[in-house]
Structures are given as structure tokens and as C-alpha cells.
């Protein structure tokens with residue numbers, strides 16, 4: 001892999017590089033409503049955006065009915081091209097079809113769009129009681145390598161080997177993104193999470209890259225925390241953290257731990273940053289087939305994910321307005337979906353959010 005990596009802020013959304021909408025005042029964004037409850041919660045986002053007059057024109061793509069040989073998955077080449085062209089998109093949950101000979105949709109997206117950083121803002125929802133009321137942190141997970149490189153094999157009978165790949169290029173890229181994010185969002189600390197005392201070469205290289213990047217951001221405090229200690233600290237006092245950056249496997253686990261601190265995956269937004277400044281926001285919960293089509297789904301995670309998309313587009317006034325309306329609706333407690341202990345339908349909850357705009 002290359003030994004130098006000098007990004008010219010490749011993650012900043014550049015309108016001139018994305019495809020233009022029919023109306024030049026609008027930004028065109030790809031929407032994958034997804035499966036199961038996906039279309040219901042995507043509809044909620046569309047309604048809220050319309051009511052808040054967000055200047056977005058959706059380009060909707062449904063997951064294909066047949067495997068596309070060019071992607072080896074149900075996700076068609078045209079859908080991927082749409083995100084590449086628009087550089088910004090929102091994804092609902094996608095069911096992983098059981099079968100042979102094709103890749104999972106999420107894996108296809110991650111690989112084809114090179115979605116190298118998964119960003120999850122995790123903050124306490126006012127009025128929704130969990131053990132903590134002061135969580136406000138961001139997990140940034142390297143999304144392309146580490147233990148998830150898919151390099152596993154049997155050495156001899158009874159012995160298997162799994163390769164953990166860490167490259168300088170991917171580590172610098174995610175570290176750069178973490179520091180850029182901290183600076184752009186007025187955050188003052190980045191913690192690199194690792195196990196370099198044991199994984200000296202791999203996590204050692206990851207830390208070396210983080211340190212290198214940290215030097216370019218003297219205003220942001222940089223610290224290194226061993227993963228096991230980090231878990232204990234997060235559970236004891238999540239307010240100790242601000243922005244956390246880490247390799248793939250640690251990020252997978254820690255980001256769910258953090259979601260648990262604020263009430264679960266149904267409330268946690270997420271955004272994937274990809275090569276060429278692509279941002280694909282997504283709800284991290286699944287397609288909830290048990291409640292699909294029953295008007296029971298909670299659209300909060302997809303709505304808050306759409307807020308991260310607006311922030312990426314630097315539409316902060318719209319993002320603030322929608323985020324406040326969602327949080328105030330939940331905090332008030334009159335309209336909540338069943339998963340949050342209420343009895344509202346998806347449509348009534350959506351209407352309540354629109355009334356709070």
C-alpha cells in the first residue's frame with residue numbers, strides 16, 4: 001500500500017462534483033428505502049423533509065428482485081452508480097436474502113463504495129430515561145480491514161487461521177476523518193482505541209498513524225485508550241469520552257455498546273463515509289419483518305441518520321430543526337412508538353414530529 005496519504009479534505013461535500021437536480025436549488029440524494037419496515041420509515045423521512053422544506057430531491061432505488069451479475073448481489077449496478085453520482089444517500093434496512101452465489105447487500109455497498117469510516121453520533125435523548133443522561137460521544141470505526149478482511153483458512157486439521165490486516169493507508173484515512181470531524185463539530189478530544197500492548201504490529205501501526213495525524217491538529221487533545229479499559233470507562237462514565245476512533249472489530253463492538261448507553265439501535269443514527277467524498281447515512285437496525293407493514297415501526301434511527309446526512313451537506317439549520325423536533329416529541333412522551341413504551345403508530349409519531357418543527 002502507498003506510504004503517503006495526503007487527502008485534500010476528500011470528505012467535504014462538493015456540490016459541483018455531484019449530479020445536479022432538475023431544480024438547481026435542490027441537492028439530489030439517493031434513497032434506498034430497503035426491506036421490511038424500510039419503506040414505512042423512509043416515508044416518514046420524506047414527509048418530515050418536505051414539511052421542513054429541506055432542499056433535497058430524492059432519487060429512489062429499490063433493491064432488485066434478481067441478482068445483478070455486475071455486483072453479485074441484489075443491489076443493482078444502477079443503484080450503486082446513483083450514490084457515486086450524487087455522492088450522498090440514505091439507506092433503510094436491507095434483509096440479507098438466504099441463498100448461495102451472491103454477496104450481502106451491506107457488504108456490496110461497503111466494498112463497492114469503499115465506505116471506510118462508519119460514524120455514529122451517540123447522545124442521550126432528553127426525556128427518554130436510561131442509566132445515563134449525559135452521553136454525547138461519536139464512534140468512528142474503520143470499516144474496510146482489520147479482522148473483517150475475510151482472510152480465513154484452515155492450516156491443518158484442527159487449526160484455523162484468520163488474518164488481521166492493518167494498512168497505513170486505511171489507518172491514516174480514518175484518523176484524518178476523525179480529526180476532521182472533531183474540528184468541524186467543535187469537539188476537543190480524540191481517543192484512539194487499541195490493544196497495541198498485545199497486537200503490537202497491527203494496532204501499533206494504527207496508533208502510529210493516529211499520532212501522525214494528531215500532530216497536525218494541535219488544538220485537539222489526543223489520547224490512547226486500551227480497548228478493555230475503554231469498555232469499563234464507557235460503562236462507568238461515558239461522559240469521559242468525546243470522539244473515539246478505532247479499527248474495525250473494536251468499532252463494531254464499541255459502537256453497539258454506545259448505542260446501548262442511550263437506549264438501543266432503534267435510536268442510534270449512523271453515517272458511512274466513502275471514497276470520493278461519498279456519505280451514505282443508514283439506520284443500523286434491521287428490517288424488522290415481525291412488524292413490517294403494520295404501521296408500528298419507529299422511524300427515529302432513520303430520521304436521525306438523515307440528520308447526519310444534512311450535517312454532511314452543511315445544512316445545519318435544517319438538521320437542527322429536525323433533530324430538535326424529534327427529540328422534543330420523544331421527550332414530551334405523548335407520542336411514542338411501541339418500542340419506546342408508547343402506543344403511537346409510525347404515521348402519528350411522524351405527524352407529531354412535523355407539528356414540532
Ligand code: NAD
Pocket residue numbers: 037092093094095096097106266283284285286287288289290291296297298299300301339
Ligand atoms: P431487526 O433489527 O430487524 O429486529 C430486531 C427486533 O427489533 C425486532 O423485534 C424488531 O421488531 C425490532 N426493531 C428493529 N427496528 C425497529 C424499529 N425501527 N422500530 C421498532 N422496532 C424495531 O433484526 P433481525 O430480526 O435480526 O433482522 C431482520 C433482517 O434485517 C435480517 O434479514 C437481517 O439480515 C437484516 N438486517 C439488516 C441490517 C441493515 O441493513 N443494516 C442490520 C441488521 C439486520
